[in-house]
Amino acid sequence: MKKMSIKEVASALQISTATVSYILNGKAKEKRISPELTKKVTAFIEENNFRPNHLAKSLRTGKTNVIGLIVEDIADPFFASVAGHIENVAYENGYKIIYSSTKNDPKKAKELIDTFRDRNVDGYIITPTEGIDNEIKYLIDSKLPVVLFDRNCNDLDISYVGMNNFESSYQAAKYLISQDYKNIAFVTLDSVQPQMIDRLLGYERAIYENRLTSFVKKVEYRAAKEHLIMAEIENMLKTEPQIDAIFFATNYLAITGIELLNRMGVKIGEELGMMVFDDNDLFRIHQPSISAIAQPIQEMSQQLINDLLEHMQDTNEYTNRTTVLPAHLIIRDSSSKMRKNA
Amino acid sequence: MKKMSIKEVASALQISTATVSYILNGKAKEKRISPELTKKVTAFIEENNFRPNHLAKSLRTGKTNVIGLIVEDIADPFFASVAGHIENVAYENGYKIIYSSTKNDPKKAKELIDTFRDRNVDGYIITPTEGIDNEIKYLIDSKLPVVLFDRNCNDLDISYVGMNNFESSYQAAKYLISQDYKNIAFVTLDSVQPQMIDRLLGYERAIYENRLTSFVKKVEYRAAKEHLIMAEIENMLKTEPQIDAIFFATNYLAITGIELLNRMGVKIGEELGMMVFDDNDLFRIHQPSISAIAQPIQEMSQQLINDLLEHMQDTNEYTNRTTVLPAHLIIRDSSSKMRKNA
DNA sequence: ATTGATAGCTTAATCCTTTAAGCTAAGTGA
DNA sequence: TCACTTAGCTTAAAGGATTAAGCTATCAAT
Numbered sequence A, B: 001m002k003k004m005s006i007k008e009v010a011s012a013l014q015i016s017t018a019t020v021s022y023i024l025n026g027k028a029k030e031k032r033i034s035p036e037l038t039k040k041v042t043a044f045i046e047e048n049n050f051r052p053n054h055l056a057k058s059l060r061t062g063k064t065n066v067i068g069l070i071v072e073d074i075a076d077p078f079f080a081s082v083a084g085h086i087e088n089v090a091y092e093n094g095y096k097i098i099y100s101s102t103k104n105d106p107k108k109a110k111e112l113i114d115t116f117r118d119r120n121v122d123g124y125i126i127t128p129t130e131g132i133d134n135e136i137k138y139l140i141d142s143k144l145p146v147v148l149f150d151r152n153c154n155d156l157d158i159s160y161v162g163m164n165n166f167e168s169s170y171q172a173a174k175y176l177i178s179q180d181y182k183n184i185a186f187v188t189l190d191s192v193q194p195q196m197i198d199r200l201l202g203y204e205r206a207i208y209e210n211r212l213t214s215f216v217k218k219v220e221y222r223a224a225k226e227h228l229i230m231a232e233i234e235n236m237l238k239t240e241p242q243i244d245a246i247f248f249a250t251n252y253l254a255i256t257g258i259e260l261l262n263r264m265g266v267k268i269g270e271e272l273g274m275m276v277f278d279d280n281d282l283f284r285i286h287q288p289s290i291s292a293i294a295q296p297i298q299e300m301s302q303q304l305i306n307d308l309l310e311h312m313q314d315t316n317e318y319t320n321r322t323t324v325l326p327a328h329l330i331i332r333d334s335s336s337k338m339r340k341n342a
Numbered sequence C: 001a002t003t004g005a006t007a008g009c010t011t012a013a014t015c016c017t018t019t020a021a022g023c024t025a026a027g028t029g030a
Numbered sequence D: 001t002c003a004c005t006t007a008g009c010t011t012a013a014a015g016g017a018t019t020a021a022g023c024t025a026t027c028a029a030t
Helices: A006-013 A017-024 A035-047 A054-061 A077-092 A106-118 A133-141 A165-178 A194-209 A226-239 A251-264 A281-285 A297-313 A337-341 B006-013 B017-024 B035-048 B054-061 B077-092 B106-118 B133-141 B165-178 B194-209 B226-239 B251-264 B281-285 B297-313 B337-341
Strands: A066-071 A096-101 A123-126 A146-149 A159-163 A184-189 A215-219 A245-248 A273-277 A291-294 A322-325 A328-330 B066-071 B096-101 B123-126 B146-149 B159-163 B184-189 B215-219 B245-248 B273-277 B291-294 B322-325 B328-330
Touching: A006 A017, A006 A035, A017 A035, A054 B054, A066 A077, A066 A106, A077 A096, A077 A297, A077 B077, A077 B096, A096 A106, A096 B077, A106 A123, A106 A133, A123 A297, A133 A146, A146 A297, A159 A165, A159 A297, A165 A184, A165 A194, A165 A245, A165 A273, A165 A291, A165 A328, A184 A194, A184 A226, A184 A251, A194 A215, A215 A226, A226 A251, A245 A251, A251 A273, A251 A281, A251 B281, A281 B251, A281 B281, A297 A322, B006 B017, B006 B035, B017 B035, B066 B077, B066 B106, B077 B096, B077 B297, B096 B106, B106 B123, B106 B133, B123 B297, B133 B146, B146 B297, B159 B165, B159 B297, B165 B184, B165 B194, B165 B245, B165 B273, B165 B291, B165 B328, B184 B194, B184 B226, B184 B251, B194 B215, B215 B226, B226 B251, B245 B251, B251 B273, B251 B281, B297 B322
Parallel strands: A066 A096, A066 A123, A123 A146, A146 A159, A159 A322, A184 A215, A184 A245, A245 A273, A273 A291, B066 B096, B066 B123, B123 B146, B146 B159, B159 B322, B184 B215, B184 B245, B245 B273, B273 B291
Antiparallel strands: A096 B096, A291 A328, B291 B328
16 A cells, blocks of 8 residues: 555545645635635545655654654663753654664764765754864854764864853862862773763862862773773872772763772772762662762753754854753761761 | 765666676675776775765665564663664664664554655564554564564464463572572562463562462552552562562663662661562662672673574575573572571 | 667656746726 | 736756657678
8 A cells, every 4th residue: 555645635626736735834814725625635634644755854844853862872871861851852853863873983983974964954963072073163154053062073163062060060060079088099090081081070170179188080981891990090089098088970980880889899888988970870779889970861951952952943043051050969978977987 | 965875886887787786795706797897896986985875765665674572671781781782783784773662552663663664674572562463463474574573462472482481480589488588578560461370480489489478569550650569569568577588670660679678777688588589780789789680781782683583584594493591590699598597 | 681689878757845937817097 | 008026836957867759770590
């Protein structure tokens, strides 16, 4: 059973395809199609369950009603959650989402942007990798709606939604200090990503302001190499036994770290304070529970998709905006003064 | 800078669009285009960075190279992980993925299938909701490649990939029994989804085989209603104090349950054995660590996308297959005899 | 010289919509 | 009666590819 075309609808009703098209697109009045005919056509379409061919429509109009979502890794709960939120709003507005993961590989990121261009997506949501500014600039120059997310490209005039990494990190570190921790280590990725650098700087500012010593451990993250990370952290703790708290710059570093500490028999909270960037069920449920900086996922997603929709609606009037949302500092047991009782 | 069309390529080189098209599609030899001309055209295309319009191509050929992925919730780590695996393989084969979440709402699921049809996706991966058999049957009847996932529709002749819920549940319950737990409660959703029923039946079989008493608690899951679930579980534990182990039928039920038990001060592992369907970082790291049945995500995803690709490659030769993969029973501290020392 | 085959292309229909421009009949005003 | 409007459509080009069928020149064989 082949799909019906607008042509068949037209010939069945002995009218032209233009008329059908106008009616389909709600331009009946504007094009002065009589209400009677409009009703007749609508009824026929309903009855025969006719659905216009989206491809032909897109070819003609240049609009696909598809949003391209390029994230670091769709399997990461953070990005998956964003994908979920975005989807809700997008679907309400008639947009579908096509996703892909860069795995933080600039080459793959470039390919993805190219592919999405080829596919004529109407708008882009991108977590940029390093060295991808040119591709993004190219999109902007082509007047294509783009919103960056999670990481900014400082040199571009473009919409961006993210959180205040520097400030949150600074506040979190300050909180640890207020709890009388004196030697706070910062475990982060060996990365030049702006958000990672901001997190580090926020920590360092709090440390310097309080005339404390900074202990920064940069580890290289590679899938399935957790034991290497553990070794590095263990080594740091042994070399610098004065460390009394650890601030993890990411979720998965913390998970690896917690596993190590459990294995080492170090009592989190009592012997070692802890703070983590990016919350997780695990941190809430762990005993003792672990303090975290929760990204405002819901708010960011909402802003993201709103910006993009607005941009897609009127490409000319839209002006870029940078939205930096505050994170939620969630204080739990791992960073309380509990350890003093030890 | 408008995008170049095949027409412009042709006229620039003073040849016909057909020639260009044949060369683009690797049919140069077959169509006896001379190697010189082929080279010339390839060079021109390369130089001017010409990329054919995918929409036009799709309109003509009827192929979009897009796979529709319909899951319960893309934000759920399980489905997100599947999405990640599928993406890898799909992209290698030139397919893009468009996703959406049913939220287990049959009405939404139907709409999604319709929308994907409208968009001419080449193949479908679906976690069906209840009452959606007709829509899926319609897809099959239209010779569209579909692979079901996670939950089967028993009445349809269709490819399916899932795990052995009954067997895994049975084995897990048997393991608990072997550890001398005598009163094992099963906490599950009040759902008629086949995989949930299988999990329950697996548990019950192990219970009956060992002449034990079954304690089944069915709770209604609704977002942000965790406290209701907690109340129900707490009530059960108070009414039936003889319960010495809990088997949670899903990940998030267990997370809620653990939170409650921590709050109640019940010592997991020592006072109460525990087993969970569907693994999670949390269960590995929790102290004591919590036993779980890990879904074979990687294997399922691989099978899923392979089946679908094969089906899409030759719709006629392909025959449906049902793949039921074994789960991984991961024994951790929460279900060892440790409690006997208490 | 004629036929046939083959290499090496081209022509033009087709996929299905959208939409600017045009056409016809009826009604209005002078 | 004639010129103009207006209502209510229709015509046909365009969007950018694919592909069956056809065309021409060359060369070999008879």
